[in-house]
Amino acid sequence: MKRIIPLAALIVAFCSCEADGVEAPEYGYADPKQWELSWTDDFDYASRDQLLQNWNSAKGPTSHTLCSRWPENVEVSDGTLRLINRKESRGGQDWTSGSIWTKRYFKYGYFECRYRYAAATGTNNSFWLSVLTGEPDEGKRFELDINEGHYPSEINVNIHNWTDSTVDEKQFVFYLDGKEIRRSPNEFAFSPASLLLSEAILPWAGEVTDAIDGTFMEVDFVRVYKRRK
Numbered sequence: 001m002k003r004i005i006p007l008a009a010l011i012v013a014f015c016s017c018e019a020d021g022v023e024a025p026e027y028g029y030a031d032p033k034q035w036e037l038s039w040t041d042d043f044d045y046a047s048r049d050q051l052l053q054n055w056n057s058a059k060g061p062t063s064h065t066l067c068s069r070w071p072e073n074v075e076v077s078d079g080t081l082r083l084i085n086r087k088e089s090r091g092g093q094d095w096t097s098g099s100i101w102t103k104r105y106f107k108y109g110y111f112e113c114r115y116r117y118a119a120a121t122g123t124n125n126s127f128w129l130s131v132l133t134g135e136p137d138e139g140k141r142f143e144l145d146i147n148e149g150h151y152p153s154e155i156n157v158n159i160h161n162w163t164d165s166t167v168d169e170k171q172f173v174f175y176l177d178g179k180e181i182r183r184s185p186n187e188f189a190f191s192p193a194s195l196l197l198s199e200a201i202l203p204w205a206g207e208v209t210d211a212i213d214g215t216f217m218e219v220d221f222v223r224v225y226k227r228r229k
Contacts, residue, residue, distance in 0.1 A: 029178040035110050035225035042221045043081040051076050051100075058099040058198075061091035065124075066208060067201040073098035080218050083199035085118055087213040095212070097199045101130075105192035110225040117151045118199060118215040121206025125149040125217045126198040129189075144172065144189060150205045157182050159189075195222060 030037075045051045048071065058069035068091030075082045083098035090096050106129065117125040130143040145158035157174045172189075174182040199217040201208060 029175065030110050030112060030223070030225045034228060036228050037223060038109065038226045039104070039106070039224040040221065041223075042079060043076050043219065044079050045076045048074055048076060051081070054104070055100040055102055056194075061093050062200075065097075065200040065202055066093060066122075067095035067097040068093045069097050069099045069198075069200070071098075072096075073199075074100060075216075080220055081197065082216040082218050083118075083197065084216040085120075085123060085199060085201060085212045085214070087210060095201045097201060099196065099198040099200070101194040101196040101198075103194075105194060106224055107190075107192040109227070111146065111195065112221075112223040112225070113146070113197070113219065114221055115197070115217060115219040117149050118212070118217045119151060120209070120212040120215045121151055122201055122203070122208035122212055123151055123215065123217070124198075124200040124202045124205045125151070126196065126200070127222075128196045128198070129193045130196055144193075146174065155181070159184060195224075197222070 041054065043051070051074070052071065057071040057074055059071065061068035067085070070090065073084045073086065073096050075084060081100075083100075086096045087094065088096050111129065113127045115125065115127065117123065126148045127146045128144055128148075129146065143158070145156065148156040148158065150156070155176060159172060171186050172182070172184045173180060197217070197219055201212060
């Protein structure tokens with residue numbers, strides 16, 4: 001049986017999270033009377049190449065982070081995914097890390113992920129939904145940060161309308177350990193989007209020190225549920 005990580009972590013409907021030493025229910029928090037599983041990834045891959053048949057990987061720097069992100073920083077073993085931080089110069093930045101997103105698109109539902117933060121300040125440990133390419137045919141280009149978590153236990157839930165910035169189709173509901181923490185009306189997120197798992201090094205995520213080197217965001221599973229009819 002695959003090991004279950006005691007996490008600093010996150011589960012979503014859109015969202016939910018748990019503290020170290022506290023295990024989520026084996027099958028997550030989605031009420032089976034209301035939701036049925038439509039897609040899952042438990043990261044039982046033999047290699048990175050197998051993982052990347054279902055996921056895309058970042059390959060380069062971004063202007064808002066202190067790290068470039070590469071496939072070499074993405075590892076799978078023992079049924080978990082690791083996005084690894086390394087102190088190395090590449091892509092014009094002093095750190096490297098990992099970021100992946102699904103090749104499959106999703107529209108509405110209950111989205112759940114269980115993961116543990118990288119064990120150092122300055123790391124941004126994220127699970128999101130986002131429209132990554134161009135303007136969608138319906139609604140706006142958006143980013144739903146189910147959680148941008150900062151070590152040791154900070155939760156950040158953000159809703160971005162990128163089109164005008166210069167799921168249930170009616171509202172977003174975020175959960176932490178199965179308890180609702182935010183509810184907002186949905187006024188623009190109506191198009192299919194990718195799921196992202198992303199590690200980054202950022203100054204607003206806390207002090208950036210050499211303690212980051214070798215740390216990693218570790219993911220146990222990602223699940224998507226659709227509402228039962």
